[in-house]
Each structure stands twice: as C-alpha cells, then as structure tokens.
Amino acid sequence: MAPEPMLSIATSLQPLRIEGLVKRFGKLTAVNGISLELNRGECLGLLGPNGAGKSTLIRGIVGRVIPDAGKVSVFGDSADSVGARMALGWVPQDLALYPRLTCRENLEAFGQYHGLRRAALKTAVAWCLDWSALADRADDTVKNLSGGMKRRLNMAAGLIHRPKVILMDEPTAGVDPQSRNRIFEMIEKLRGEGMSIIYTTHYMEEAERLCDRVAIIDHGCIIALGTKDELVHAAFASRSEVLARFENVDEVVIAWVNQRGGLFDNGTARFTIEHATEIGGLLDAAAKSGHELADVSLRKPNLESVFLHWTGRELRD
Amino acid sequence: MIFSIVHTALTALRRDRGALALSFILPIAFFTIFAVIFGGRRDSTPKISVIVVDEDHSRVSQKLINSLGAESLSVNTRPAPKRGVQQSDYTAVTAEAAVKAGTAPVALIIPRGFGENPVSFGGQQGFSLQLLKDSSDMVAPQIITGLLQKVAMTAMPDVMAEQGSKYMDEYAGGLTPEQRKRIADNLQELRRRENRENGGAESEHGLNGGMPISVTARDVVGENKxxxxxxxxxxxxxxxxxxxxxxxxxxxxxxxxxxxxxxxxxxxxxxxxxxxxxxxxxxxxxxxxxxxxxxxxxxxxxxxxxxxxxxxxxxxxxxxxxxxxxxxxxxxxxxxxxxxxxxxxxxxxxxxxxxxxxxxxxxxxxxxxxxxxxxxxxxxxxxxxxxxxxxxxxxxxxxxxxxxxxxxxxxxxxxxxxxxxxxxxx
Incomplete structure (x- = not known):
C-alpha cells in the first residue's frame, strides 16, 4: 500500500495545540499557563475583558512574543517553523497596513512576504479582494478607505496566503454595526470553507454568533471552556437569571442583595432562580425590607452571565 | 494666565527630550565646532603646506626657501620618507603631480637663473617664480604670494636695496661715482649686519637678487574646469x-x-x-x-x-x-x-x-x-x-x-x- 502523502499526515494532526503557555512582562503575568486545542473547522472564541491576555496569547501563537514556558504547535510543527508560519494566518488588532499603498498593492506585498509569486499571487489577491468585498476599491489607497473597509482589508491581508488556521484579534474593534455584520458574513464564509479559526473579542454577542466553543479568559487564565450551552449549564445548570433594578441603591440594598445570594453589578442586581415562580418570593422579600424595585426581568443566562458568575464583574469592565 | 501658558510650554519641552536636545545641545555643539574651525588659538591655525622646487640652487633661492620656512608654512622640498628611505627632491614634474594628487595645495618652482635677476618691480627684467596651484583652494595661493613678497622685503633687505639702486642707476639718468660708492658702502653694512644676525658667512655668489618678486600662478588641478x-x-x-x-x-x-x-x-x-x-x-x-x-x-x-x-x-x-x-x-x-x-x-x-x-x-x-x-x-x-x-x-x-x-x-x-x-x- 502506498504511503500517505506527507500533507495528509500533517493535516490529520490538530490544527493548533497550546500547552501550558506562560508569558510574563516584568511582574505582570499576561498569560498564565494556558492550554488549548483548536479542532479542524472549528471557530474557537477567546472571550475576555481588555487586558485579560487574549492578544498576548495570539501573539504567542504567531511567534511575536517569546513564551516563558509552554509550547505551541501547528499541525504538529513548532509554531516558529516555516510550515507553521505558512499554515497560520494572523489578523492583528491594529490596522497593520501600508497607508500609502492601494488595497491591491497591500495584498500583493503581504502575499510576496509569504512567498507567493506570479499566478498564485494574482489568484490570491483576487480572492481576497472578492472575499472582503473590496474589488471595486482595489486601486484606492488605504488612507482613503472607510474604517470598515480598512478592517476588511486588514483581515484579507492576514488570509492572503490562504492559511489553514486563522487567528483574528478583535477584528471588529471600532467599526460601525453595518460593517460589523459584513465582517461576520466574511467570517461565516470562512467557516463554511472549513477553516479553523481563533477569534478574540470582548463582545459576547460576537462570540455567541460566530463561535462553536468559547474560552473565557481573565487575568491570563482560561476560567471556562466549552460550547455556549456547556458554559451556561456549568455555571447555572437549569437556573434562570433575574435582573432587578432598584429605585434607590445604597449600602443597605447592596447588603440585602448579597444576603439573598445575588450579585450587584453596575446598578443592577442579578439573582438566579430555578423556577419562574420564585420571582414572587423575591418581590415580596424586597417589599418587606422596604426596597422599592423599579424594574424586574427574567432571562436565560448568556455568556456575559457566565463571565459575571465566574469573575464577579462584567465583561466590558 | 501668561505664567500658566509659559509653565505648560516649559513642562512639555522638558518632557520632549529630543526638542530639549535640539534647543540646547545643538547650538552649543555647532558653536564649538565653528569656534574651533574659525576662532581657534594661534598655535592651532593650520600651516599651509607648500612644495618648493629649487632649480636655481643659488644663495638667493636658498635664502628665500629658508625665509618661507620661518613663516607659518610647511615647506617641503622632498616627499616624506617611504619606509624610512629618504626620497629625492621634488622636480617641477613631481611637484605638479603632487599638487594634482592633493599632497599640497601649492607648489613653488624657483627657476634656474632666478638668483641672478630676481627683481621685477613690475617690469620684465626679473625671473618669475612659478606657483602651481589647486584652484579648489583659493586661500593658499594668495597666502603664499603675499608671504613671498613679505620675506623678500623683510628677510632680504640687502638684495632689495642693491636691486633698487641698480634700477635707479638705469632709469634715473645714472648715479654719480660718489652716490655709487655710498650705496656700495651701505650695502656692505647691510650684509655685515645680516651675517652677524644669521651667524653665517658671506656668500661667494654676487648679490644680484631683487624684489618685489614676480610670481606666475598656474592652475594644475581644475585648470580646464x-x-x-x-x-x-x-x-x-x-x-x-x-x-x-x-x-x-x-x-x-x-x-x-x-x-x-x-x-x-x-x-x-x-x-x-x-x-x-x-x-x-x-x-x-x-x-x-x-x-x-x-x-x-x-x-x-x-x-x-x-x-x-x-x-x-x-x-x-x-x-x-x-x-x-x-x-x-x-x-x-x-x-x-x-x-x-x-x-x-x-x-x-x-x-x-x-x-x-x-x-x-x-x-x-x-x-x-x-x-x-x-x-x-x-x-x-x-x-x-x-x-x-x-x-x-x-x-x-x-x-x-x-x-x-x-x-x-x-x-x-x-x-x-x-x-x-x-x-x-x-
């Protein structure tokens, strides 16, 4: 029997595997022993507030920071190998583009840096322009593009060499809702093609929409990992969340909320209940204690609830 | 209000190290450099290098060379030794090549016969010294020409006096025997005084030098530019x-x-x-x-x-x-x-x-x-x-x-x- 081609062997390995990654900047530990695996065709969300260590983790994967400990492998190859570099695509958080070059020239430049030449380069540039819906602006200089277009080009530049694994570091940062939707469509198209994606964001709704699994990161550690349902179930089981807003918030109210097992955050008290009927008891108890409620709502816990549950604070703090 | 504006601006300047450096270090650095170039102490003034070719080998030519050497010039009659071996004297050809190569900005050629009739006084009688120069250096030739006239006047007074009286005799209708005798006596006294000052012996050659000295300058570098x-x-x-x-x-x-x-x-x-x-x-x-x-x-x-x-x-x-x-x-x-x-x-x-x-x-x-x-x-x-x-x-x-x-x-x-x-x- 003929041996399997090398490519097949390589592609049969895990697209990305991170083992015990640690990165310190002086006294600050930005990434604290993170281990993670990305499956083929999966979109894994890294959800966490600013400064949680998401970008450092991404930079560690693409070899832009030297880890103090741990190992990153891409299809079994060390992350700093040429093979890994070709397999990885990186969309940095900053607009890493040449502002005085056109869209096409930018893509050509980054394509050439990845070793693409002639027909392959031309094809890749055409694909990227089409994918990012910038074909009609191909010959405009970057500085003349709108913010959303720059973001799309920034993403396209990370995919010019058609990588198998793509790392997107907050690709929607600073764009308007319309552009954000367009970017979602672009990412969903990649998912449809079976690309493995790591997607960092601090927008819960993005993670919920795009990601198969979500890793919640805080202070350089993964505090929860799984599908949205798994995470919610792990934190809340079958319980629901009651959000209560008080007319007057003072120390007495906060103490009362804590006493009832709730969390007070950003002017809103959050309680979990097993059955909807428990809301009545909660309202009675508030009335008896003399606390006037302005608004009460019941909802199913989401990723933000999970984050709050594990960290005691909101995602966008 | 004005104080606040000044204070804010000064604070911003203090935090911008680059601007601070440009504001204070650069002017001082430039002042120092140009002060050294233009206003340095006398002993740091550069000596102009001049190559001298003595084709005459007379007492007058030797005296001229010695006198130039006493001035703020670096007089070279031969190239610097190579690997400890002395080089032969410059000739007109090698001197010109040296100026072209930038070894010195000026070469002075003292032609054969110069010592017999060095005086020109603006006329055609005297031999003319040749100054080979690099035209990119406009200063050195002027200095050399000026110093030549100076040393002729101050370092060779007997030659000037004798030549002057000679021209007086020729163009003023002739001197009487008494006048000639008095001039000769004075010239003898000048020579004796000079010998005493120099501690040297009187030359066996006749003193027929004169001044001012005629100098013909020629560009050997950049002459066709x-x-x-x-x-x-x-x-x-x-x-x-x-x-x-x-x-x-x-x-x-x-x-x-x-x-x-x-x-x-x-x-x-x-x-x-x-x-x-x-x-x-x-x-x-x-x-x-x-x-x-x-x-x-x-x-x-x-x-x-x-x-x-x-x-x-x-x-x-x-x-x-x-x-x-x-x-x-x-x-x-x-x-x-x-x-x-x-x-x-x-x-x-x-x-x-x-x-x-x-x-x-x-x-x-x-x-x-x-x-x-x-x-x-x-x-x-x-x-x-x-x-x-x-x-x-x-x-x-x-x-x-x-x-x-x-x-x-x-x-x-x-x-x-x-x-x-x-x-x-x-």
Missing part, C-alpha cells in the same frame, strides 16, 4: 542631504513598528535580517538616485564634467549610498519612536556634516579638525568625489575611500541588526 567648486559642493551638500534622506527612509521601520505592520511582516516568511537588508537596499537606492540627480543637475546647469567621470561617480556613488543607507538603518534601530529619530538624526547629521566638510572645506580647517573629520562618512565621500571630479585620478586611486565607506557600511549594518533584535520578539 568650467566651475571649479561645483563638484566639491555637489558632493559635500549631496552627502549631507543623503544622510537626512537615509535617516528618513530608515524611519519607515519605526512607522511600521508603531503601526503594527512590522509584526505582521515578521509573522510571515520574512526574517528581521531579510527585512533590514531590504530596507538597506531601499535606502541605498534612494540615496544613489538622489546623488545621481544632483550630479546630473550640476552637469546640465553648471557644466560639471559628468560624463567623462561616470564610472568614478558610480563607484563612489554606490559606496557612499551603501554607507549612508546603513547609517540610516542604525539611526532607526537606535531610536524607539519617530519622535526620537527626528532630533537625534538632526543632531548627528549636522555635526557630521560640519566636521566632515559638507558645510566648510576640510582643507581650511585646523589639522585636528581635519583628522576628526575622517571619523565621518562625509569626509571620505567628499574626498572620493574630489579625486574623481577634481583631480581626475584613476579609478584605482579610489580604493581607500571605497574600502572605508563599504567597511563603515558593513559595521553600521551589523550594529543595526543587533539593535533590531528588540523588534523580533517581546
């Missing part, structure tokens, strides 16, 4: 602006680092070494193009002899562009931000340019400053271009300049590569 200083300034100004260009071009590296583009590039197959080499090529190409444009402009507008010196220009241009490009890389990799690069490059480039001869010819500087100039790219580049365009030297004579510029370029690039490691990983 349309505009003698154009090539010098094309190189001098060109190199200075090349340094600025390279610094700015190197700054693109900092722009890329700040924008995050550098990270993206380095996450591809491009390594830091490849990236720096590419940037070096870009800086060098830009510098060479700028230099080429400047010389072509000088050719078209100022009639510089560009085409006959094209090969020399290419060799010197590429060497200079390489060194300058590496310099730009080093500056960029030394700085952390564009804001740092601006003041630092201005400071370094202006100092290099003033010491290295881009603002003021080095041959007019004190010797110590001339030597200090050799630490700059400017000096070596200007020397090389001068050899090509001014002295018409063969290409093989450019090897010291080319070797130094290429060597400097390599060293600067290696240092830049070392410093750029901070961008590779964090």
């Amino acid at each position: 349309n505009n003698p200083m154009v090539s010098f300034y094309a190189a001098a100004i060109g190199v200075m602006f090349l340094l600025f260009t390279a610094s700015s071009a190197g700054g693109s590296l900092l722009d890329e680092a700040e924008s995050g583009t550098l990270d993206r590039v380095l996450s591809s197959r491009v390594t830091m070494g490849t990236l720096l080499a590419g940037k070096l090529c870009y800086c060098s190409l830009l510098a060479f193009s700028q230099l080429a444009l400047m010389f072509v402009w000088a050719w078209l507008v100022f009639k510089l002899d560009f085409i006959p010196h094209l090969a020399g220009f290419v060799i010197m241009g590429l060497s200079t562009a390489f060194a300058v490009g590496a310099f730009g890389m080093l500056l960029a990799s030394t700085c952390r931000t564009r804001a740092q690069l601006g003041p630092l490059s201005t400071l370094v480039i202006l100092i290099m340019s003033s010491v290295g001869g881009s603002m003021f010819p080095r041959f007019l500087m004190p010797e110590a400053m001339q030597k200090a100039g050799l630490l700059t790219i400017n000096a070596w580049a200007i020397d090389g271009f001068t050899k090509v365009f001014w002295r018409d030297e063969p290409l093989s004579h450019l090897w010291p300049q080319v070797a130094v510029l290429l060597g400097v370029g390599v060293v600067l690039f290696v240092i830049a590569r070392r410093l750029a490691r901070r961008w590779e990983y964090s």
Whole structure:
C-alpha cells in the first residue's frame, strides 16, 4: 500500500495545540499557563475583558512574543517553523497596513512576504479582494478607505496566503454595526470553507454568533471552556437569571442583595432562580425590607452571565 | 494666565527630550565646532603646506626657501620618507603631480637663473617664480604670494636695496661715482649686519637678487574646469542631504513598528535580517538616485564634467549610498519612536556634516579638525568625489575611500541588526 502523502499526515494532526503557555512582562503575568486545542473547522472564541491576555496569547501563537514556558504547535510543527508560519494566518488588532499603498498593492506585498509569486499571487489577491468585498476599491489607497473597509482589508491581508488556521484579534474593534455584520458574513464564509479559526473579542454577542466553543479568559487564565450551552449549564445548570433594578441603591440594598445570594453589578442586581415562580418570593422579600424595585426581568443566562458568575464583574469592565 | 501658558510650554519641552536636545545641545555643539574651525588659538591655525622646487640652487633661492620656512608654512622640498628611505627632491614634474594628487595645495618652482635677476618691480627684467596651484583652494595661493613678497622685503633687505639702486642707476639718468660708492658702502653694512644676525658667512655668489618678486600662478588641478567648486559642493551638500534622506527612509521601520505592520511582516516568511537588508537596499537606492540627480543637475546647469567621470561617480556613488543607507538603518534601530529619530538624526547629521566638510572645506580647517573629520562618512565621500571630479585620478586611486565607506557600511549594518533584535520578539 502506498504511503500517505506527507500533507495528509500533517493535516490529520490538530490544527493548533497550546500547552501550558506562560508569558510574563516584568511582574505582570499576561498569560498564565494556558492550554488549548483548536479542532479542524472549528471557530474557537477567546472571550475576555481588555487586558485579560487574549492578544498576548495570539501573539504567542504567531511567534511575536517569546513564551516563558509552554509550547505551541501547528499541525504538529513548532509554531516558529516555516510550515507553521505558512499554515497560520494572523489578523492583528491594529490596522497593520501600508497607508500609502492601494488595497491591491497591500495584498500583493503581504502575499510576496509569504512567498507567493506570479499566478498564485494574482489568484490570491483576487480572492481576497472578492472575499472582503473590496474589488471595486482595489486601486484606492488605504488612507482613503472607510474604517470598515480598512478592517476588511486588514483581515484579507492576514488570509492572503490562504492559511489553514486563522487567528483574528478583535477584528471588529471600532467599526460601525453595518460593517460589523459584513465582517461576520466574511467570517461565516470562512467557516463554511472549513477553516479553523481563533477569534478574540470582548463582545459576547460576537462570540455567541460566530463561535462553536468559547474560552473565557481573565487575568491570563482560561476560567471556562466549552460550547455556549456547556458554559451556561456549568455555571447555572437549569437556573434562570433575574435582573432587578432598584429605585434607590445604597449600602443597605447592596447588603440585602448579597444576603439573598445575588450579585450587584453596575446598578443592577442579578439573582438566579430555578423556577419562574420564585420571582414572587423575591418581590415580596424586597417589599418587606422596604426596597422599592423599579424594574424586574427574567432571562436565560448568556455568556456575559457566565463571565459575571465566574469573575464577579462584567465583561466590558 | 501668561505664567500658566509659559509653565505648560516649559513642562512639555522638558518632557520632549529630543526638542530639549535640539534647543540646547545643538547650538552649543555647532558653536564649538565653528569656534574651533574659525576662532581657534594661534598655535592651532593650520600651516599651509607648500612644495618648493629649487632649480636655481643659488644663495638667493636658498635664502628665500629658508625665509618661507620661518613663516607659518610647511615647506617641503622632498616627499616624506617611504619606509624610512629618504626620497629625492621634488622636480617641477613631481611637484605638479603632487599638487594634482592633493599632497599640497601649492607648489613653488624657483627657476634656474632666478638668483641672478630676481627683481621685477613690475617690469620684465626679473625671473618669475612659478606657483602651481589647486584652484579648489583659493586661500593658499594668495597666502603664499603675499608671504613671498613679505620675506623678500623683510628677510632680504640687502638684495632689495642693491636691486633698487641698480634700477635707479638705469632709469634715473645714472648715479654719480660718489652716490655709487655710498650705496656700495651701505650695502656692505647691510650684509655685515645680516651675517652677524644669521651667524653665517658671506656668500661667494654676487648679490644680484631683487624684489618685489614676480610670481606666475598656474592652475594644475581644475585648470580646464568650467566651475571649479561645483563638484566639491555637489558632493559635500549631496552627502549631507543623503544622510537626512537615509535617516528618513530608515524611519519607515519605526512607522511600521508603531503601526503594527512590522509584526505582521515578521509573522510571515520574512526574517528581521531579510527585512533590514531590504530596507538597506531601499535606502541605498534612494540615496544613489538622489546623488545621481544632483550630479546630473550640476552637469546640465553648471557644466560639471559628468560624463567623462561616470564610472568614478558610480563607484563612489554606490559606496557612499551603501554607507549612508546603513547609517540610516542604525539611526532607526537606535531610536524607539519617530519622535526620537527626528532630533537625534538632526543632531548627528549636522555635526557630521560640519566636521566632515559638507558645510566648510576640510582643507581650511585646523589639522585636528581635519583628522576628526575622517571619523565621518562625509569626509571620505567628499574626498572620493574630489579625486574623481577634481583631480581626475584613476579609478584605482579610489580604493581607500571605497574600502572605508563599504567597511563603515558593513559595521553600521551589523550594529543595526543587533539593535533590531528588540523588534523580533517581546
């Protein structure tokens, strides 16, 4: 029997595997022993507030920071190998583009840096322009593009060499809702093609929409990992969340909320209940204690609830 | 209110180290450099080097040479010893070659027969001294000519008196025997006094010298040039602006680092070494193009002899562009931000340019400053271009300049590569 081609062997390995990654900047530990695996065709969300260590983790994967400990492998190859570099695509958080070059020239430049030449380069540039819906602006200089277009080009530049694994570091940062939707469509198209994606964001709704699994990161550690349902179930089981807003918030109210097992955050008290009927008891108890409620709502816990549950604070703090 | 505005501005200035350096260090640095060049102490004033060829070998010619040597001149009658071996005296031919090669800016030829009839007094009777000069140095020939007249008047009074009376006798209708006797007695007294002062013996030759001394100057370098200083300034100004260009071009590296583009590039197959080499090529190409444009402009507008010196220009241009490009890389990799690069490059480039001869010819500087100039790219580049365009030297004579510029370029690039490691990983 003929041996399997090398490519097949390589592609049969895990697209990305991170083992015990640690990165310190002086006294600050930005990434604290993170281990993670990305499956083929999966979109894994890294959800966490600013400064949680998401970008450092991404930079560690693409070899832009030297880890103090741990190992990153891409299809079994060390992350700093040429093979890994070709397999990885990186969309940095900053607009890493040449502002005085056109869209096409930018893509050509980054394509050439990845070793693409002639027909392959031309094809890749055409694909990227089409994918990012910038074909009609191909010959405009970057500085003349709108913010959303720059973001799309920034993403396209990370995919010019058609990588198998793509790392997107907050690709929607600073764009308007319309552009954000367009970017979602672009990412969903990649998912449809079976690309493995790591997607960092601090927008819960993005993670919920795009990601198969979500890793919640805080202070350089993964505090929860799984599908949205798994995470919610792990934190809340079958319980629901009651959000209560008080007319007057003072120390007495906060103490009362804590006493009832709730969390007070950003002017809103959050309680979990097993059955909807428990809301009545909660309202009675508030009335008896003399606390006037302005608004009460019941909802199913989401990723933000999970984050709050594990960290005691909101995602966008 | 005004106090608040002043206080705010001063605080901002104090925190902008680059602007602070430009405000205080640069003026002091420049003042010091130009004070050393123009206002240095007397003992640091450069001695003008003059080659003297004595074809006459008379007492008068020897006296003239000795008198010149006593002035603020460096009189050389023969080349410096080579490997301890004394060289033979300069001849008119070797002296001219030495001026062409830039060994000295001036050569003085004392022709045979000069001692017998040195006086001209504006007429045609006297022998004329020949001054072979490099026309790029407009100062040295003037000084030599002036000093020749001075030493004739002060160091050879007997010769002047005798020649004067001779002309008086010839053109004023003749002297009486009594007048001739008195003049002869006075001349004897002058000679005795001079011998006493010099402690020497009276010459066996007759004293028939005279003065003022006629000097015929001839350009042996640049004699056929349309505009003698154009090539010098094309190189001098060109190199200075090349340094600025390279610094700015190197700054693109900092722009890329700040924008995050550098990270993206380095996450591809491009390594830091490849990236720096590419940037070096870009800086060098830009510098060479700028230099080429400047010389072509000088050719078209100022009639510089560009085409006959094209090969020399290419060799010197590429060497200079390489060194300058590496310099730009080093500056960029030394700085952390564009804001740092601006003041630092201005400071370094202006100092290099003033010491290295881009603002003021080095041959007019004190010797110590001339030597200090050799630490700059400017000096070596200007020397090389001068050899090509001014002295018409063969290409093989450019090897010291080319070797130094290429060597400097390599060293600067290696240092830049070392410093750029901070961008590779964090």
